[in-house]
Amino acid sequence: MSRERIMLLLIVLLAAFLRLWQLEALPPGLYHDEAYNGLDALSLVQGKTFPQFYEGWELYAQEAHGENPPEPTRWPIFFEGNYGREPLHIYLMAFSVWLLGPTPFAIRLVPALSGVLAVLLTYFAAKELLNQPDGTVKRPVTANRSPISNLQTYTPLLAAFFLAILVPAIHFSRFGLRAMVFVPVEMLTVIFFWRGYNRSQNPLSPRHRRSANAATLSFLTAGFFLGLGIYIYAAARLFPLLFVLFVLFWAWRDWPSLRANLLNLGGMTAVSFLTALPILLFFWRYPYFFVFRIAYVANRGLGTVEDRPLLTWLLNVGRVVRGLYWQGETHLRHNLPGRPYLDPIQAIFFTLGLVHTLRQKLNPRTVFLLLWLLVMLLPTIMSGDAPHFGRMTGAAGPVAIVAALGAMWLFAVIRDRLSVMSLRDRFAFGERLSVKSKLITVYRLPITLFGLLLLASLSFTLRDYFVRYANHPQLTADFYLPDWELGQFAAAQPPDTMLYLSPTQEEMATIYFALANPNGLQSYSGTGELVPVGKPGATAVYLVRPANEANWQRLTTLFPQGEEDQSRPDAWVLVVPDSAAQAVDSLVEYQTAHSFAGQIRLVGYAVRREENRLLVTLVWQAEAEMAQSFTAFIHLLDGQNNIMAQVDRQPAGYPTLDWLPGELIVDTFTMTLPESLPPGPYTLQTGFYDLATLTNLGDTAVLTTLDTLP
Numbered sequence: 001m002s003r004e005r006i007m008l009l010l011i012v013l014l015a016a017f018l019r020l021w022q023l024e025a026l027p028p029g030l031y032h033d034e035a036y037n038g039l040d041a042l043s044l045v046q047g048k049t050f051p052q053f054y055e056g057w058e059l060y061a062q063e064a065h066g067e068n069p070p071e072p073t074r075w076p077i078f079f080e081g082n083y084g085r086e087p088l089h090i091y092l093m094a095f096s097v098w099l100l101g102p103t104p105f106a107i108r109l110v111p112a113l114s115g116v117l118a119v120l121l122t123y124f125a126a127k128e129l130l131n132q133p134d135g136t137v138k139r140p141v142t143a144n145r146s147p148i149s150n151l152q153t154y155t156p157l158l159a160a161f162f163l164a165i166l167v168p169a170i171h172f173s174r175f176g177l178r179a180m181v182f183v184p185v186e187m188l189t190v191i192f193f194w195r196g197y198n199r200s201q202n203p204l205s206p207r208h209r210r211s212a213n214a215a216t217l218s219f220l221t222a223g224f225f226l227g228l229g230i231y232i233y234a235a236a237r238l239f240p241l242l243f244v245l246f247v248l249f250w251a252w253r254d255w256p257s258l259r260a261n262l263l264n265l266g267g268m269t270a271v272s273f274l275t276a277l278p279i280l281l282f283f284w285r286y287p288y289f290f291v292f293r294i295a296y297v298a299n300r301g302l303g304t305v306e307d308r309p310l311l312t313w314l315l316n317v318g319r320v321v322r323g324l325y326w327q328g329e330t331h332l333r334h335n336l337p338g339r340p341y342l343d344p345i346q347a348i349f350f351t352l353g354l355v356h357t358l359r360q361k362l363n364p365r366t367v368f369l370l371l372w373l374l375v376m377l378l379p380t381i382m383s384g385d386a387p388h389f390g391r392m393t394g395a396a397g398p399v400a401i402v403a404a405l406g407a408m409w410l411f412a413v414i415r416d417r418l419s420v421m422s423l424r425d426r427f428a429f430g431e432r433l434s435v436k437s438k439l440i441t442v443y444r445l446p447i448t449l450f451g452l453l454l455l456a457s458l459s460f461t462l463r464d465y466f467v468r469y470a471n472h473p474q475l476t477a478d479f480y481l482p483d484w485e486l487g488q489f490a491a492a493q494p495p496d497t498m499l500y501l502s503p504t505q506e507e508m509a510t511i512y513f514a515l516a517n518p519n520g521l522q523s524y525s526g527t528g529e530l531v532p533v534g535k536p537g538a539t540a541v542y543l544v545r546p547a548n549e550a551n552w553q554r555l556t557t558l559f560p561q562g563e564e565d566q567s568r569p570d571a572w573v574l575v576v577p578d579s580a581a582q583a584v585d586s587l588v589e590y591q592t593a594h595s596f597a598g599q600i601r602l603v604g605y606a607v608r609r610e611e612n613r614l615l616v617t618l619v620w621q622a623e624a625e626m627a628q629s630f631t632a633f634i635h636l637l638d639g640q641n642n643i644m645a646q647v648d649r650q651p652a653g654y655p656t657l658d659w660l661p662g663e664l665i666v667d668t669f670t671m672t673l674p675e676s677l678p679p680g681p682y683t684l685q686t687g688f689y690d691l692a693t694l695t696n697l698g699d700t701a702v703l704t705t706l707d708t709l710p
Contacts, residue, residue, distance in 0.1 A: 004153055008123055011123075011161050011164050012119055012160075015115065015119040015120075018170050019112040019113075019170060019173040023104075023112055024108075026466070028475060028479050029104070029476060029479040029484040029485075030107065030176070030510050031333065032507040032510055033176075034175065035107075035513040037089070037090055037093055039509055039518055040090050041090050041096070042102055044094035045097050048074075049074060051076065054518050055081075055508055060080075060292075061081075064080070065286065068285065077282045078286075082509075083292060084292055086230070086234070086279070087279075088178075089181040090178075092181070107176035108174055108175065108176045111173050111178075111179075111180040114173065114181045114184055115169060118184045118187060119164045121184050121191065122156075122160050122397050122400055122401070123157060123160040124156070124191050125156075125190045125191050126155060128195050129194050129369065131198060155401075155405060156404070158403075159397075159401040159404035160400070161404075162346060162399075162403045162404055166342075166396055166400060167341075167343070167465050168334075168389040168396065178233050179235070179390050179394075180393055182232040182393070185229045185236075188222075189225040189229065190222075192219070192222035192225065193219065193243070193268075195214075195215075196261075199214050200215040219261075219264040219265065220267050222268055223268035223271030224271050224272070226275075227273065227275025231276070231279055233394075234293055234379075239394070241378075242375040242376075243268075245375070246367070246368050249371075253364060297384060297385075301385035301388075303384060303386055309382075312384070313381055316381045316383075316386035319386040320377055320380055320386055320387045322340075322387070323341055323389070324347070324350070325342065328340040328387065329389045332472060334388065336469040336472070341389060341399075343460040343464070345453050345456055345460070346403055349406040349410070350406055351406065352407070352409055353401075353406030354402060354406070356406060357405060358370075369401060372398045373398040376394035376398060379394065407450070484514055485570065486514075486568075486571055487512070489573075490511065490514070490520070490543065496539075497538065498522070498532075498535060498540040498663070499515075500521070500524065500540060500541070500543065501543045502548055502551050503526045503527060505523070508521075522658060524654035524658075526550075527550075527551070527653055528653050528667075529617075529667060529670075530652040530668075532663060533580045533583035533584075534580050535580060535663055535664070536578075537580070538579070538580070539577045539578065539579065541573065542573070542574040543572075543573060544573075545572075546566075546569075546572060558583060559579060559583075584603065584604060587617055587666060588603065588604030589605070590605055590606070590704065592604060597698030598624060599623055599626055599656075599697060599698070600620050600697070602620060604619045605617060605619065609673075615670055616668065616669045616671065617668045618632075618666070618667055619664060619665070620667070621662065621664050623661065624661055626659060628657060629650055629656050630688040630690060631649065631650050631689055632649065632687070632688050633647065633648040633687055634671055637682065638681075639682075644673075644677065644682070645671045645674065647671050650691075651665060656688070684703040685700050685703060686701050687699070
């Protein structure tokens with residue numbers, strides 16, 4: 001195996017170690033967005049029909065669909081929940097979950113392996129892009145025979161190394177989001193585009209026809225990967241701009257060459273369009289999903305100037321530059337707060353690389369590299385919260401290549417000077433040496449120096465990510481470790497247990513994924529008089545946040561025989577065997593069997609009076625899944641059917657949309673009575689209706705007729 005391949009293998013192994021070591025525990029827990037991706041992947045594995053929604057995202061989808069509802073499908077082209085997400089990374093996660101089970105490791109393995117692949121492909125991208133002398137540093141003629149003279153070999157290796165140890169690239173490879181999955185596809189696009197470009201530039205020769213065919217195939221392959229990127233990440237929608245800008249430059253700089261490649265570029269464009277066509281048709285049908293996420297990130301966050309996007313973008317340029325060098329993103333979930341994108345050594349090399357590429361002036365290769373860097377920085381420049389390192393993920397590759405060029409340029413300058421010095425004096429340490437031996441001896445100093453600089457850069461990475469970031473005191477909270485542990489506790493309960501969490505919280509995906517079942521736990525507010533009491537014969541386990549002490553007291557009063565556990569820091573636990581029977585026995589004075597249109601059954605009720613208030617406790621049972629939230633009412637009628645008092649409201653903190661078939665719900669309505677009531681009789685009745693249309697759900701149920709109020 002050649003030295004170059006051995007070095008590349010070592011770099012890839014280093015990248016794999018930095019991305020896979022303790023992947024299940026760092027970051028700790030499982031952040032909401034990772035878990036939401038995992039839920040969709042799990043639904044694919046479980047054979048569910050899409051669209052699937054969690055946490056109420058169907059409300060946004062209804063707005064997007066309008067009068068054009070989607071056809072149910074097993075294989076969605078776009079996942080509509082959580083602001084909408086492209087499909088490829090979720091399908092890859094589904095395979096990982098199918099193989100390894102629903103764990104954080106399975107979710108994060110896809111971006112981790114993508115990050116390793118990105119390092120390998122960055123080497124090949126740099127090699128294709130810089131494979132001509134005018135794309136690299138200039139070779140000194142005096143060193144052609146030196147074993148380190150071939151900078152064309154070492155620049156791609158160094159680019160792969162810089163990407164391997166780049167902290168933001170490592171972090172987003174260990175984070176179960178889709179940004180890093182785009183980078184290998186980005187690299188493949190660049191590789192095949194420049195392979196086609198290089199082969200198309202060959203002079204006429206007996207092998208020209210074969211080279212031309214190979215160039216055409218390379219351009220078409222580049223088009224495929226360019227279109228494929230649209231299925232991964234919203235930022236990929238800007239990636240075609242790179243090729244548009246470069247082709248314009250190509251036309252201005254070398255029109256005859258471009259004209260010879262018009263068919264190749266047309267084929268690349270056509271293949272790209274055909275590859276992306278299915279998802280483009282989806283966006284054509286539902287443009288809401290094309291702009292929803294983009295509009296959200298562009299108009300919200302720190303640094304956003306309201307109603308002045310151009311000013312926001314201009315200010316963001318400065319923020320991104322500062323983010324690269326000295327004032328990094330402060331969001332703990334994305335970065336060690338304040339750490340710049342580049343460490344000091346990488347920053348020096350990156351700056352030198354920029355200077356070197358700018359000095360190349362109209363070199364097509366360096367122009368492409370600078371355009372690539374600029375286009376992939378646009379997602380963070382054109383959004384709030386700049387610098388947002390997640391949205392800069394597409395720029396990681398060109399940043400690494402520019403830094404490698406800077407390092408090799410500096411090395412070449414030092415090497416040239418030492419070469420001249422060595423030729424002036426062929427004697428060292430009193431011994432006469434050959435030119436080759438003298439050069440090797442003199443080069444040991446810069447080689448050692450650069451080796452130490454690279455090791456120092458690696459040490460910055462190890463310290464900042466695996467020590468400082470890993471031990472940040474807020475990291476467990478930011479990555480929802482308490483929710484993950486609570487979900488694991490709930491998942492360990494016996495089958496057929498009814499699980500209830502209160503109060504409700506906005507983001508439940510982490511708990512749902514830990515359960516491996518988004519329907520395995522019900523959440524209710526616990527702030528009113530409503531208590532879901534499970535299904536007949538089933539055990540109910542109540543998980544009550546310690547801050548919701550009033551609900552805890554209500555539950556322990558209702559279920560005095562329940563098994564209490566207040567030792568957990570994240571939730572107090574109450575285990576109630578046959579909770580439904582206990583609740584009915586203790587609360588119901590009168591039993592009924594009234595059904596509201598086959599949707600809800602009234603099991604029983606109790607009525608009591610406290611001064612000028614009438615307290616009516618109702619026990620309902622869901623008979624079917626309901627597609628909407630109904631409003632319940634209690635009316636007190638006099639002998640002439642005039643309403644004397646009433647309460648109309650949805651079941652407090654637990655809408656009928658969330659009720660499970662067979663589940664019993666206890667809710668107490670407090671009705672304020674008029675100061676003076678005429679003599680009876682009175683009728684108490686209840687029912688449900690759709691608030692939007694005021695249409696009753698079945699017939700009203702008469703609870704009781706009273707001569708006088710109790």
